[in-house]
Amino acid sequence: MTKPQPDPAATLEVLPPEPTTGGRLLSIDLSTSINAAYVAARAAADSATDKARDAILSAVQCGDLLTRQKASLPHGAWLPWLADHCPDISAETARRYMRLAKRSQVTDLTDATSLRQAYLATGVLPDAPPREASPPDANAPVITFTRGLDQFRRWYHRRTEEKPLAKWTPEARRLLRNELAWFVKLHDDLAA
Secondary structure: OOOOOOOOOOEEEEOOOOOOOOOOOEEEEOHHHHHHHHHHHHHHHHHHHHHHHHHHHHHHHHHHHHHHHHHHOOOOOHHHHHHHHOOOOOHHHHHHHHHHHHHHOOOOOOOOOOHHHHHHHHOOOOOOOOOOOOOOOOOOOOHHHHHHHHHHHHHHHHHHHHOOHHHOOHHHHHHHHHHHHHHHHHHHHHHO
């Protein structure tokens, strides 16, 4: 994205001296540039919305064509045909386009401003599950965090197999010790 350049039409106005300070104030009038930038932003947003609607219509059309092609093939020939003849379209994308085309016949997509919104409106993609309002249970194990610890443990064992800890440089040992200080405190807190 390029940075907008200052508008040469923006004027710099010198106001008369202030009676209390005797100095001069500089005031700028950027209204012309502001209004022009606003008009450009609105036009780009409208263009993006139009392009998104075009993308939805094209996806529906592609889904119709994919559905017709699949129906014309013998059982089991669809995925190989798709891979051979439309290598840029993944099987999952083809399925989504085909479901979108089928469901768009009974769902109004005029308010959809992106392909994702069209997928959600037609049920091709499920709505995101609601987020929990309450904090997670402290007694329940959190697997996502222990995976990271397990990855660290495996890294450490591979590293020490290649080069035993006694052969590490003092700087490398100091850095690892600093990183592990938090875990040592956590371990001690859990043991207390």
